[in-house]
Amino acid sequence: MAEQTPEERIARFEELSVLEAEFEDAEIQLIRKSDEIHAPLYKKRADLIAKIPHFWALVFEQSPPEVEQYILPSDSKVFAESLETLEVSRFEIDDPKGSPRSFSIKFGFGENEYFEDRVLEKKFWFRKSLDGWQGLVSEPVKIAWKEGNDLSGGLTDAAYKLWQAKQAKxxxxxxxxxxxxEYKELAQKIEQSEEPQPSFFAWFGFVSSYKWVSAEESEQANQKEAEALEKKKKGEKVEEEEEDEEDDGVDSQETEVFPVGDQLATIIAEDMWPSAVKYYIRAHEDEGDDDDLSELEVEDLDDESDDEEVDIAELVGKSKKRAAEDSPASKKKQKKA
Amino acid sequence: MAEQTPEERIARFEELSVLEAEFEDAEIQLIRKSDEIHAPLYKKRADLIAKIPHFWALVFEQSPPEVEQYILPSDSKVFAESLETLEVSRFEIDDPKGSPRSFSIKFGFGENEYFEDRVLEKKFWFRKSLDGWQGLVSEPVKIAWKEGNDLSGGLTDAAYKLWQAKQAKxxxxxxxxxxxxEYKELAQKIEQSEEPQPSFFAWFGFVSSYKWVSAEESEQANQKEAEALEKKKKGEKVEEEEEDEEDDGVDSQETEVFPVGDQLATIIAEDMWPSAVKYYIRAHEDEGDDDDLSELEVEDLDDESDDEEVDIAELVGKSKKRAAEDSPASKKKQKKA
Known part of the structure; x- marks a missing residue:
């Protein structure tokens, strides 16, 4: 193949960017199709799960390590005692200004000793910033912790307070x-924290792994991108702006209470949620045979102390068998696209 | 939520298995839809790429670490010098006995000093075994290495010979x-190998990460599964067979030349192939601005020796900038489902 002239190269490069936009459209089309195909199945699944105690607690227990590593023993205890429902929805799928990549994760809890809330819903908006980043951003969710039982050690409260102050002032x-x-308070709280890892519940305070991007900024960025694309389609040259021009010098990660919150949310929404039944069944396959199903008994949870190593499977009466994961049975699970 | 009786639990469990099968059907439906939506885009992309020298070599260079770690410097050299086309196709998508999860990866090469072949095609069949495993299996591909230039150190030849002997005898x-x-020869070759890592080209000899499963066995397994599903739908009890009943005691990994061959194939087919343009563009974004495109010049490849550290980007005149991967520009890339 002959080498190209610089002009040829730039022309090819523009053509590729146009093609890339078409690939993105195809992806969006597939997300919509997937939502449509799965909607009746998720409905059916929710009805079935409603009859199975501890379903979601067991799924969290058997979830991929990318999720499980963020669940502390005290978090497991809350799940085992009171997590009743989980629901993922693409709430902007019919919104022309929104994105089908946005999603919400809604947890339903029963009465418990930790917080007053029956529902904790965390929304993630897929947005583009004017300096070229794109990804998921979220607003901190306030958790009504009961006196002395804040598992996040004040992180969700501090993140929520800063959020409120930012809007107001x-x-x-x-x-x-x-x-x-409120900024200094949260930044200090994070810096001085001696815990090796925050509670899973601190994730409700997550904002962004880059920086907060408003709906308005995202709309402008989308518009700019669409205009550049039109120019490229006509073969006109598009001036790329320097990406750090608008940099305000603020490190938003200084006040981020859960820096990988978007990744964790993505794995929950795109792996754990669609494959929940598979994870639940796997918990039973690891046991060997069907008879073990009758061993599923919930132990007296009140005997457990917060400080002990707690394991959801144990809490609901199933012993954890990680070692069995390399057995032929577990090979049934294949990675999907 | 009230605890369940053992009978209730088993009934729920059967209902979940039936639901699981419906989820699998939905997945298959989505793979078909994706194939349909993407077909014209892949055609368009292939036409564009045909005008860009070293496109696929650069994509391999910028590919995710799960792929890149298997590319030795000598493999990079082959790609930079002669890899012209890459094509992934779901060749069983319209075959009622096959699976839309099966795929082929076809490499097109120009004249080169290593092998005579212009096309190397590796097929992966998605199959189920009677003992409950499911996954991708493949047949070893013979590579017509030129005298003294076998990058796999004899592995592809030995894997192919064993394969032929198995069929015949x-x-x-x-x-x-x-x-x-031929079995002993290959097992010994693998055991005695002193190379820390085989050439990427040894991957063409891959058979299975579990064991070889024939089309006939897979058809039987599918049939058994369908029958069990029918029973479950009617609420009849299904006797699960002991999974190791048919174990022949043979460790097929003893003669596997590339144990993670299925995983590598899956990442190429489901990530590198659909996102190729993104990886190619990223190679340029890391450079900073458009002017760098004109720096794309191929150096005199004959000066390079096989034993040196070789880097595709360098070979085609672009310096590798891994350190830039954490820049905001590279954050544009989001993980997809």
Whole structure:
């Protein structure tokens, strides 16, 4: 193949960007199709699961290590005692200004000793920033912790307070927000934390792994992108802006209570949620045969102390058998696209 | 939620298995839809790529670490010098006895000093075994290495020879196959290998990460599964067979030249192939700006020796900038489902 001239190369490159946009459209089309195909199945599954105690607690227990590593023993205890429902929905799928990549994860809890809430819902918006980033952003969710039982050690409260203060006093100005007392309080809280790992519940305070991006900014970025694409389609040259031009010098990760919150959310929504039955069944396959099903008994949970190593399977009366994962039975599970 | 009786639990469990089968059907439906939506885009992409020298070599260079770690410097050299086309196709998508999960990866090469072949095609069949495993199996591909230039150090030849001998002399009997001289030769070759890692080209000799499963066995397994499903739908009890009943005691991994061959194939087919343009564009984004495109010049490849550290980007005149991967530009890439 002959080498190209610089002009040829740039032309090819623009053509590829146009093609890339078509691939993205195809992807969006597939997400919609998937949502449509799965909707009746998820409905059916929810009805079935409603009859199975501890279903979601067991799924969290058998979830991929990318999820399980963020569940502390005290979090497991909450799940085993009171997690009743889990629901993932693509809430912007019919919104022309939104994205089918946005999703919400809704947890339904029974009465418990930790918090007053019956529902904790965390929304993730898929947005683009004007400086070229795209990804999931979220607003901190307030958890009504019961006195002395805040598993996040004050992180969700502090993240929520900063969020409120930013709206009230800083507008969209990230630089101005760094002057708020709530900013300093949260940044200090994170910096001085001695816990090797926060509770899973701190994830409800997550904002962004890059920086917060508003709906307005995302709409502008989408518009800019669409205009650039039109130019490229016509073969016109598009001036790329320097990406750090608008950098405000603020490190938003200084006040991020759960830096990988978007990744964790993505694995829950795109792996754990669609494959929940598989994970649940696997918990039983590892046991060897059907007779073990009758061993599923919930132990007296009140005997457990918060500080002990707690394991959901144990809490609901099934022993954990990680070692069995390399058995032919577990090979049934294949990675999917 | 009230605890269940053992009978209730088993009934729920059967209902879940039936639901699981419906989820699998939905997945198959989505693979078909994806194939349909993407077909015209892949055609368009192939036409565009045909005008871009070293496109696939650069994509391999920028590929995810799960692929890149298997590319030795000498493999990179072959790609940079002569890899012209790459094509993934789901060749059983319209075959009622086959699976839309099966795929083939076809490499097109120009004249080169290593092998005579212009096309190397590796097929992966998605099959189920009677003992409950399911996954991808493949037949070893013969590579017509040029004298003294076998990058696999004899592995592809030995894997292919054993394969031929098995067909001719052992039928489907895995135990009998272990008595073949070709079996011992390959097992010994693998055991005595001192290379920390085989060439990427040894992957063409891959058979299975579990064991070889024939089309006939897979059809039987599918039929058994369908019958069990029918019973479950009617609420009849299904006797699960002991999974190791048919174990022939043969460790097929003793003669597997590339144990993770199925995983590598899956990442190429389900990530690298659909996202190729993204990886190619990223190679350029890391450079900073468009002007760098003109720096794309191929150096005199003959000056390179086989034993040196070789890097595809360098070979085609682009320096590798791994360190730039954490820049905001590279954050544009989001993980997809």
């Amino acid at each position: 800083a507008g969209g100005d990230a630089k101005k927000a760094t002057q708020l007392p | 052992a039928g489907g009997d895995a135990k009998k196959a272990t008595q073949l001289p």
